[in-house]
Amino acid sequence: MRADMPQCDVASPARTMQRLFDSLTQQLGTAWKPTVLRPRRGHAYRCRCGRPVFFRNSLCLACHTELGFDPERGTLLPLVPGPFVSTWMEAAAATNGASADVPLYTRCANYDSAAGCNWLLPLAAPAAGRSPQLLCRACRLNRMIPNQAEEAGREAWAKIELAKRRLVAQLLALGLPVASKLSEDPQRGIAFDFLADQPGARVMTGHGGGIITLNIEEADDAVRERNRAELHEPYRTLLGHLRHEVGHYYWDRLVDGTPWLESFRTLFGDERASYSEALRRNYEQGPPHDWVDHYISGYASSHPWEDWAETWSHYLHITDTLETALGFGLDASDVELESEPFGADALETAFDPEATKFLAFISAWVELSALLNELSRSMGQPDLCPFVLSRTVVRKLHFVHRVVRGQGAG
Structure with missing residues (x-):
C-alpha cells in the first residue's frame, strides 16, 4: 500500500x-x-570444513568456524580472526595468500543485538569528515x-x-x-x-x-x-x-x-x-x-x-x-x-x-x-x-x- x-x-x-x-x-x-x-552441489554456501551452511548462519555448527555474509560479493564466508581486535579475514584467502594482502572485515554493529546480523563491512578508513560506518x-x-x-x-x-x-x-x-x-x-x-x-x-x-x-x-x-x-x-x-x-x-x-x-x-x-x-x-x-x-x-x-x-x-x-x-x-x-x-x-x-x-x-x-x-x-x-x-x-x-x-x- x-x-x-x-x-x-x-x-x-x-x-x-x-x-x-x-x-x-x-x-x-x-x-x-x-x-x-x-554431481549435486548441495547449497551454494559451504564452510571450509565442507559442510553446507546457510544465508542466516554466523557459525558453522560442525567445526565452529565463524561465518559472515559479504553483501558486495553476495556470498557467505568462513572467517578467521584478523590481525586487529574485532577484525576478520576470509579463511580461504588467509590460507592461500600473504596476510598483508587479504581484505579485512568487521562485523555489523547489530551482530550482538536481537537482530543477530551476520553481515560484514570492509575495514576501510572513513571519508574525510565522516565517522566510520558501523552498520552493514x-x-x-x-x-x-x-x-x-x-x-x-x-x-x-x-x-x-x-x-x-x-x-x-x-x-x-x-x-x-x-x-x-x-x-x-x-x-x-x-x-x-x-x-x-x-x-x-x-x-x-x-x-x-x-x-x-x-x-x-x-x-x-x-x-x-x-x-x-x-x-x-x-x-x-x-x-x-x-x-x-x-x-x-x-x-x-x-x-x-x-x-x-x-x-x-x-x-x-x-x-x-x-x-x-x-x-x-x-x-x-x-x-x-x-x-x-x-x-x-x-x-x-x-x-x-x-x-x-x-x-x-x-x-x-x-x-x-x-x-x-x-x-x-x-x-x-x-x-x-x-x-x-x-x-x-x-x-x-x-x-x-x-x-x-x-x-x-x-x-x-x-x-x-x-x-x-x-x-x-x-x-x-x-x-x-x-x-x-x-x-x-x-x-x-x-x-x-x-x-x-x-x-x-x-
Missing part, C-alpha cells in the same frame, strides 16, 4: 551490476535441463525499530531483519540502487520504520517518499495468519510484505517520470486514477470475477500501483526461488511435468534481445512451482505457490524484468 504519491527525480543508479539474472539464466541453460547428470548495507537502512526493552519487540525485530536481509541481498545482486535515506542518499534513498500499534493509533503497512513502514504484528505468525484469512489472501509473509512495499519505492525511482511510464500505463493502467477510491472499491466489492486472467493476485486488480507492486514482488519470488533450487542441485530431470510453454506472444515487447532467456526463466518457474505445490500437498498443506501465470501476467513480469535490467534508462 502506498502512503502518498511522491515524485522522484530520475538519475543513473549508483550500481550497474547485473549479475544475478545473468548467472541464473546461464545456469538454467546448462543445469536446469542437463544433457548429462551432474542492510542495517543502515533502518530508521525506527521495535522497542528493544520489550521481549516482544526483540522477537519481532529478529524475524523482520532476517526477511529484510534476504530482500536487500537480492536487490543488490540484481544491481538495483540500494542506499540509505538516512546516511547516503536523503533525496532518493530508502529507509524502514518497524512500528507497533499505539492506543488510538493504528500502524498501516505501506510506502511513502522512500520510507517503508511495517506493522510489527506481521512478525507474529498467528496474527499474520488471521489477517491473511480475514482478507481472503492465499499468501502473506514478512518477506512478501517487504518485496511488495519496496516495489512501490522502485516504481517511484525507476518508472515515474521516465520513458518507461507510457509503456507502464499501456500495460498496467493509468496510475492517476484515484488511489483511495480504488482501494475503497476493492475492499467493498472485491476483485472482478475474471481477475485471474489479468492479474497475479486479486489485490493487484485494485489499482495500477498495486498491480505493479504485486507483479514486482512475484518477480523477486521467482528469481530467489529458482536460484535456491539451482543452488541445491535441483534440475528439470527431477520434474515430470508436461506444460505448454509460453511463447513470444506473452512478451511485453518482441524487441527484447533477452526474450529467449526470459521465456526459459518463466518456463523453469512453471515447472518448479508445480513440483513445490505437489510436495506441499503431500504434506497435507496448502499450495506453496498459490498463483497462476496467465499470458497477461507474464507480459507484466517481462516489463518488470526489463525495468530491472534497464535501471530506468528507458
